[in-house]
Amino acid sequence: MSTPPELFRLLDVEKAYDVGRKGGLFASGPRRRLAALDGVRLSLKAGESVAIVGESGSGKTTLLRVLLGLTSPTDGRALYREKDITLLQGDDRDRFCREVAMIYQDARGSLNPRMSILDLVAEPLDHHGLCKPSERRDRVAALLSRVGLPPEMMERYTSALSGGQVRRVAIARALASAPAVLVADEAVSGLDVSTQAQLLKLLRDLQREMGVSMLFITHDLGVAAYLCERIAVMYLGRIVETGLTKDVLSAPAHPYTRALLNAAPKFFEPIAEPLGGEIPSPIDLPPGCRFAGRCPEARDDCRARDPELVAGAPNRAFACLHPLIGEPAFA
Amino acid sequence: MADVALSSPPRAAHSRGAMAWAYVRGHVWFVIAAVVVGAYVFAAAFAPFVAPFAPTEQDMMSFMAPPAWGAHLLGTDSFGQDLLSRTIYGARYALLIGLGAVAIGAGGGLVIGLAAGLIGGRVEWALMRLVDSLLALPSLIMAIAFISILGQGVDKVVLAVGVALIGPFSRTVRGDVLQVKAQPFVEAARLMGVGTLAIVWRHIIPNVIFPLAVQATIRVSYAILVSSGLSFIGIGVTPPTPDWGLMIAEGRSFVSFAPWIAGVPGAALAVLLIALSVVGDGVREQFDPKLRKEG
Ligand SMILES: Nc1ncnc2c1ncn2[C@@H]1O[C@H](COP(=O)(O)OP(=O)(O)OP(=O)(O)O)[C@@H](O)[C@H]1O
Ligand code: SF4
Ligand SMILES: [Mg+2]
Numbered sequence: 188m189s190t191p192p193e194l195f196r197l198l199d200v201e202k203a204y205d206v207g208r209k210g211g212l213f214a215s216g217p218r219r220r221l222a223a224l225d226g227v228r229l230s231l232k233a234g235e236s237v238a239i240v241g242e243s244g245s246g247k248t249t250l251l252r253v254l255l256g257l258t259s260p261t262d263g264r265a266l267y268r269e270k271d272i273t274l275l276q277g278d279d280r281d282r283f284c285r286e287v288a289m290i291y292q293d294a295r296g297s298l299n300p301r302m303s304i305l306d307l308v309a310e311p312l313d314h315h316g317l318c319k320p321s322e323r324r325d326r327v328a329a330l331l332s333r334v335g336l337p338p339e340m341m342e343r344y345t346s347a348l349s350g351g352q353v354r355r356v357a358i359a360r361a362l363a364s365a366p367a368v369l370v371a372d373e374a375v376s377g378l379d380v381s382t383q384a385q386l387l388k389l390l391r392d393l394q395r396e397m398g399v400s401m402l403f404i405t406h407d408l409g410v411a412a413y414l415c416e417r418i419a420v421m422y423l424g425r426i427v428e429t430g431l432t433k434d435v436l437s438a439p440a441h442p443y444t445r446a447l448l449n450a451a452p453k454f455f456e457p458i459a460e461p462l463g464g465e466i467p468s469p470i471d472l473p474p475g476c477r478f479a480g481r482c483p484e485a486r487d488d489c490r491a492r493d494p495e496l497v498a499g500a501p502n503r504a505f506a507c508l509h510p511l512i513g514e515p516a517f518a
Numbered sequence: 519m520a521d522v523a524l525s526s527p528p529r530a531a532h533s534r535g536a537m538a539w540a541y542v543r544g545h546v547w548f549v550i551a552a553v554v555v556g557a558y559v560f561a562a563a564f565a566p567f568v569a570p571f572a573p574t575e576q577d578m579m580s581f582m583a584p585p586a587w588g589a590h591l592l593g594t595d596s597f598g599q600d601l602l603s604r605t606i607y608g609a610r611y612a613l614l615i616g617l618g619a620v621a622i623g624a625g626g627g628l629v630i631g632l633a634a635g636l637i638g639g640r641v642e643w644a645l646m647r648l649v650d651s652l653l654a655l656p657s658l659i660m661a662i663a664f665i666s667i668l669g670q671g672v673d674k675v676v677l678a679v680g681v682a683l684i685g686p687f688s689r690t691v692r693g694d695v696l697q698v699k700a701q702p703f704v705e706a707a708r709l710m711g712v713g714t715l716a717i718v719w720r721h722i723i724p725n726v727i728f729p730l731a732v733q734a735t736i737r738v739s740y741a742i743l744v745s746s747g748l749s750f751i752g753i754g755v756t757p758p759t760p761d762w763g764l765m766i767a768e769g770r771s772f773v774s775f776a777p778w779i780a781g782v783p784g785a786a787l788a789v790l791l792i793a794l795s796v797v798g799d800g801v802r803e804q805f806d807p808k809l810r811k812e813g
Pocket of ligand 3: 247
């Protein structure tokens with residue numbers, strides 16, 4: 188049996204949270220649901236890297252939790268190597284745990300403060316039985332040097348490390364089990380520019396040398412462009428545009444993507460007008476396109492019809508009735 | 519400005535002695551307090567060799583003798599017993615009761631707090647209502663209640679004070695468990711496929727044991743204080759045991775003309791309590807990674 192090219196596949200994944208009745212605890216209205224993810228389709232092939240971008244609250248973290256099997260979708264399916272992630276068992280589950288590694292935004296919080304760097308980086312090795320006890324130190328030293336940390340660090344604790352060093356430790360630990368996919372939620376945000384640049388370079392080198400896939404959540408389009416060949420733009424629980432990063436960012440098809448691009452700070456340019464209007468509440472969504480309230484291109488039909496994500500160009504899909512490039516080919 | 523930028527941090531000390539000296543200089547009060555506590559422990563352990571007299575030996579020639587150079591350095595009490603010797607033996611009881619009670623309180627608190635925090639649901643609810651009932655009364659009143667059930671004696675005091683301490687220990691352990699459980703590193707371990715028991719053992723327990731140990735060192739002095747209180751009001755350790763609380767109570771009636779009878783054990787108690795709390799703070803600073811200084 189040949190391994191399928193796709194590592195992850197999300198098939199119309201919906202994740203809705205019950206948020207109680209309108210009017211509070213004792214109200215008698217209908218139960219309300221908040222769709223953090225609403226029909227998300229996404230795939231990640233071996234060796235490929237995808238950036239997920241979108242404003243706060245668009246569902247990026249929820250998407251990642253579904254991918255990691257930390258929450259189960261309320262509808263649709265989330266597959267890893269063609270198997271339901273939440274139903275993985277036995278060898279499949281071991282394989283998933285070994286092949287999918289997470290890099291947290293809160294790198295310090297993701298590392299047990301009572302464990303030495305040696306034990307932290309060796310934990311995946313120990314857990315998956317990947318090396319003999321006699322090789323443990325050498326393996327950890329090699330991993331540390333791969334992320335640019337000296338072997339003397341092994342005896343230290345994270346409390347004695349800087350923010351940048353802690354992220355490197357987290358990356359070394361994620362690499363320990365030789366994963367097929369690195370999943371990262373804002374892995375380089377909150378750092379100074381030069382540290383961020385070093386880490387991005389490190390991640391890109393790792394990607395090229397080890398052929399590891401990446402799923403990178405970021406709000407920084409520059410980071411997305413640097414690290415990921417594909418991009419998926421999320422808005423209110425949906426992917427509204429996806430394609431090759433260079434295509435999407437150079438010629439956005441969805442007005443929301445263009446708005447994100449305009450809002451992104453550019454050097455030597457005055458800060459652009461922020462996105463007008465408010466993000467509607469994901470609880471009471473208006474009918475039609477969910478971006479209509481803020482969209483400068485909105486026309487009458489936008490408030491009546493909810494556009495689906497459809498292929499609009501080679502390697503490209505967007506959910507807009509009046510895209511900024513070409514016209515979507517409705518199926 | 520220039521010298522601020524140029525001054526490098528003090529060179530790390532190289533020899534072992536120099537390193538120790540650097541540590542002492544950085545933690546003067548902690549070291550002094552630790553030496554004081556060490557002296558009490560030594561005196562307690564080797565009381566028969568350190569004390570000039572047996573604790574209950576009466577000197578018929580000297581009752582209520584004031585401290586003076588001679589046979590009774592710190593004077594004698596109304597029974598003619600040597601106060602220095604009694605105070606040294608008293609350290610035994612104080613430390614024994616303090617450590618024993620805290621061991622019971624911390625052990626019980628660890629079990630209850632872990633069970634409540636890890637299992638949750640009805641078990642947690644029931645355990646925490648139990649703890650609430652233990653916490654409804656101040657520890658001293660609680661200990662009095664237990665003594666009235668158990669009867670008097672050193673072992674009963676240890677048990678009574680220990681049980682009275684289970685409440686506060688349980689509560690902090692549970693709080694710590696809940697807090698640690700929500701940490702990303704626990705989720706990270708789960709993602710790695712680490713099983714629940716291993717997560718509890720490797721990631722949760724070490725992170726609640728250290729704050730517990732810190733709390734325990736701080737509560738030793740509290741346990742000693744409560745047990746002395748019990749003896750002082752006459753329901754703890756029975757006479758003629760050389761218990762400080764008991765000695766203070768005995769000396770109380772003579773305080774106007776023989777203040778040393780209550781004063782000597784009182785001072786011994788006060789110095790130990792202060793030293794223990796300074797040591798407790800130092801231990802907290804050592805073990806809390808957020809408070810620990812570099813180097
Ligand atoms: N457990 C939950 N219960 C109820 N609502 C939730 C829950 N988790 C997330 N949500 C909601 O789902 C939506 C998407 O949240 P999510 O955390 O995925 O956004 P995000 O894109 O990661 O945002 P950010 O950039 O701020 O991290 C938000 O409206 C959030 O309030
Ligand atoms: S469908 Fe209409 S409202 Fe929605 S993004 Fe496209 S143009 Fe704007
Ligand atoms: Mg998020």
